[in-house]
Amino acid sequence: MTDADLPFMRQVYASTRQDEMAMTGWPQSKIDEFLAMQFMAQHQHYQQYYPQASFDVIVWAGQPVGRLYVDRTFADIRIVDIALLPPYRGKGIGGYLLEQLLSEARDQGRALAIHVEKNNPAMSLYKRLGFVKTEDKGVYDFMERPPQPLEEYSE
Template identity: 50%
Template structure:
């Protein structure tokens, strides 16, 4: 599998770049992960230390799972003007580019950056004649973005849908 970084054409217009994840990024990644779970946390009657312990446990489990099951993935930090604003975990398979995870900090959501990043990933996969796949929680607000970009549900996985974008043949 090729280990080159994803295309940055549309996203570069937002001063976005990638760099490899390092151990020093773990505190940022925990904050980012928590930001994706705030709606759930708001519904539970836990204390702040209990919420943080839950987040730490879930983050650690997710990170270990990703590392184990996607050994050839790119583990990238998304930066804007040199500051971390998100993450992209991507593995390129024979027939598909699988987005393992993509997330932006709350203040970056809705700014067009996610759409630009996904557009670049779609363009790269299309040039390779490959599909793009991603698991997305059914209640994820970004679901409408995926639909707008042409992703379709190919499998119902309970809480998640497996979405796929297919190149036009």
């Protein structure tokens, strides 16, 4: 990701918040302004607290379709954020990326971790892939897929 990708990344972020914003009754212009502000605050937070993370545009069939932010530390591989634009959700793209990260974590003997909003529709995917809740963070659950020995890895 470069600074030139920020408008697209803002669009991806906004797409993940449209349902909850629709409940505010605000006009779309106010929603857009609010979400732009929230995106920048989130972006700055991620840059500050995950300075070594990779911040990537997900490209599928030559098209930018989402974002994947990953922080690789000694302790674990942390998915900071993964999000796809609505037309690309439920098509196996996220599952494919998670499988790649699970393979990387397995090969390195590390856990794969993520904070997941409790009402996130992808929660069932994370559970199916072996993630378990290790901590309740209020709105979020902190979930981990523990390190898997090669002989136990079945994904």
